[in-house]
Amino acid sequence: MSYRESVPLTDNWRFRVDPDGIGLRNHWYADKLDSAREVKIPHTWNVEDGLEEYRGTAWYSYHLAVPTELEGKLLRLQFDAIYRDATVWLNGIRVGEHKHSGYTTFIIDITEAAKPGNHNVLTVSVNNENSDQALPMSNSFDWADDGGIILGVSLIITGAAAIDYAKIIAKPEFEGASVTASRGTISGQIKLWDNGLPSDLLPTVHVNVLYQDKLIASEAYPVRIENGCFAINEITIDQIKLWHFDHPHLYTLKLMLEADGTNTDELSIPVGFREIKNEGSRLLLNREPVRLMGVEWMPGSNPHIGMAETVEDFIRSLEQIKNANCVITRFHWQQDSKLLDWCDLNGLLVQEEIPHWQQPDEPDDALLPVALQHAAEMITRHFNHPCIYAWGIGNEVNGQSAQTVAYMNNLRTHIERMDNTRFINYVSNSIHTVLSKDATGIGDLLMWNDYIGTWHGELDESEVIDRINAAYPDKPLTVAEYGLCEPAFEGGDPRRIQILMQKTEEYRKHDQIAALIFFSLNDYRTQMGEEGVGRLRQRVHGTTDVYGKPKPSYQALREIGAPITVKVERAQETEAIRLTLSVRNDIPSYSVSGYILKVMMAGAEWQSLFIPSLSPGEQWTIEWYEQSAEQADNIRYEIFRPTGFKVIEGTLSEALEL
Known part of the structure; x- marks a missing residue:
């Protein structure tokens, strides 16, 4: 018997835009929108005829089945992502909202508003207008601002005492200086959903650890709740298999919660034993010095699909990354957990980032609460993915500003309290100017977007790298972007190949460079694009086109990345x-x-x-x-x-x- 059921809400949604802003005044939140057209979730309107440039409010409605037997259950709606500001109603009752963050998962308790055995109307309003309070800010960000319920929606059904999220640490224990880890430990913290669990009640947690579906450890014990959380006892696992991009061994941690003699919730969490750290200027994966080849992929770029990509859509692009011999990547904004599941299972290292992208030029403390919202939602939902080696806190903001450095340092301090097991990095496009004061210096890795020869002008590549290395001798350097952006710069795919080959050969000469991330896998849809109009507005930056069709540069990337x-x-x-x-x-x-x-x-x-x-x-x-x-x-x-x-x-x- 399953004590947690997750029901996808995919088909038979109703949708209509609200360009005149009359929906709220006319009580559309209590309406089934029967006159609206039918769509399937995930969905974005910005790839549809006539709505390519629409930035405003739209409405979704769904008939939510709540059978009588769900009486007394905890009912929650999980929205994997809505871009961007969303308000949710059930049966005309406003049950929650989510603002300022369009790519992170949020969950809403609908237990009180639901009517088991009766007709239930779920309504969601979505607004994707530019905002100076959100991240990404205003209209200065280089990807598509597709509005809608862009990722999945599901109804989560559990008993009254339920788990909100878990933070699980799978730590390998190495033998001295050896790269061999004969055992590891699993520990962590569980956050319960705030549902008024009596303070004097001691729930029991059942913990099972499996490898390849074989039970290898099992415990059950009462736990004491403090501030809605409890710790799981440390479990030692002998003869562990390490997680590595070529050997992505996964274990499964199964948690079952028992309250007052009744099993109320269960959660199955894949985890991987792996260690990634720096030792001076070297990057170590499971104690082995490594230098890695990667590429960045810009999701949401197929003009027929946009940001409303399915798991199958994700996989096609992720397979292209791995088939290009790339084992490391980064994302400018937060991604779907299902995408990260694939990276866990197939071995792709990921830096996931808060979408601070160039704006504001000098962030200040007024923006910090929004950045911390992004960080908290990203980290609590994605903490357990072994593929994530780093959290990114910004990209190409004015990294030479003392105010930016102070802000990013403050943000880093807050994020360390949420997760002190991973790298925290800021990505700079300015470290090559005044080396000693750039914001990337506060990160665990130096991350540099290198466009010498195009955006950064003609400089001596080797001399610049040597100066960076001399200024930061104790930190590995990752070239987080390099490539050719058309039509801003000419030369086409032959020049793209030339840049890839020449720069990579230069980077190979500098031992402090630990990883390269070519930009980008694909030409990408972006509301800043200089080429095309409407859903075809794009930047021609990729080794494939927006449909995923490879160019000659894709084969060049594949060859240069072969180990x-x-x-x-x-x-x-x-x-x-x-x-x-x-x-x-x-x-x-x-x-x-x-x-x-x-x-x-x-x-x-x-x-x-x-x-x-x-x-x-x-x-x-x-x-x-x-x-x-x-x-x-x-x-x-x-x-x-x-x-x-x-x-x-x-x-x-x-x-x-x-």
């Missing part, structure tokens, strides 16, 4: 064809294990060979004997990661020619 290079030659002494795999020792640089080489002779089936574990700089060689040039042309090879994503492919003859 393994292939060399094929004829052995003079035997005439055998010799294939040598080398693990890169610059960028990217990390150990490879569990990789598979597949080989297919002409007319034969694929044969799989397990590549031995190799450290950066190491090689592995195999040979084929008595192969003519014609036969070599018919021998194909492919290399795969343990996660199934292809690293590289080709024929032996092609490699021989190279």
Whole structure:
């Protein structure tokens, strides 16, 4: 029996815009909007004919089934994201609102307003007009401001005593300086939903830990509630499997809450044992020094879908990232938990950010409550994702301003109280100007948007990097953006490839650079776009177009991000064809294990060979004997990661020619 049920509310919504602002005056919040048209959630109006430029209020209505047997249950509505300001009514009763943050999840208690066994009308008003009180602020942000219920909606049904959220820490315990962690601990804190649980009641929590559906630990004990929270006892797990982008091992923590002898709620939480930290200028993942290749993807860019992307839509773009040999990314704004679930399961490191984007030029304490709302909603709902290695607190605000530095430092201090287990970073486009006072210096990593040669003018790339390294010798540097933005700068995809190749080769020479994030995977829809109109307004910045169709630069990104290079030659002494795999020792640089080489002779089936574990700089060689040039042309090879994503492919003859 399940003590928590989550019912998706997807189909049969009604929708209408309210350009004259009459909905509230005419009590649309109590109306089924029967005359409105039907839509499916997630939904945005800004990809629809005639509404591409509409910024204002619109209304949604839904018939919410509440069966009689739900009498006495706690009923909550979860909105994964509404852009942007939303007010929610049930049966004409205003049950909640959410403002100033259009990408974070919020939950509303509808228990008192619901009528079990009767007709229930759920109504939501949404406004996506520019705002000087919201983040992102005003109209100065570089992505689509699509209005609507842009992510999923669900009805959560539990007993009266229920869990709001959990913060679970899965910590590996390493053996001295070794990269081996033979055991780990699971601990954490549970926040209960504020439903008037009696202070003298001691609920019991049942905790089960599973790996690959096998129960490996189990406990049950009474807990004492303090300020609506309780801690779970620390659990030690022996012989743990670490989470890594090539080996994304996940454990499942199952929590069940029992109050007054009745099971009232349960929660299933995937967790991963992993450690990411810096040691001076080196970035360490599970104690191994790594240098990583990545790319940023701008969601919401397909003109037919916009920000109303489904899980299937997310996955198509995420698979392109992984197939491009990219293992790290960042998002300018908060993302769907289901997207992060995929990153957990498939191995993609993520920095998720509060959307401080260029405005206000110098933030002050008046904006801090909104930023803290963003941080709290982002962190409480996404804390348990092992894919998230860092929280971003801003991007390209005036990082050279003393006021900005003080503000970001204050914001960082608050966020550390919410989560002291991850990096906290500010992304700068100005560190290369006056090095000693830039806001990115308050972060755990230096994060630099490098547009030398375009937006930043002609500078000596190597000299600038050396100066940054000298100013901050104790922090790794991440190049958080580099690329070509058209039509602001000319040259097309050939110049994009040139920038990718030349800059990456330069970055590889500087040991302090720990990660590269190319910008961007895709051309992206943006209300600031210089190209196209309406739903097609975009910036041409990507290795794919807005529909996800790859350009030649996508293949260049894939090749430059491969951790393994292939060399094929004829052995003079035997005439055998010799294939040598080398693990890169610059960028990217990390150990490879569990990789598979597949080989297919002409007319034969694929044969799989397990590549031995190799450290950066190491090689592995195999040979084929008595192969003519014609036969070599018919021998194909492919290399795969343990996660199934292809690293590289080709024929032996092609490699021989190279």
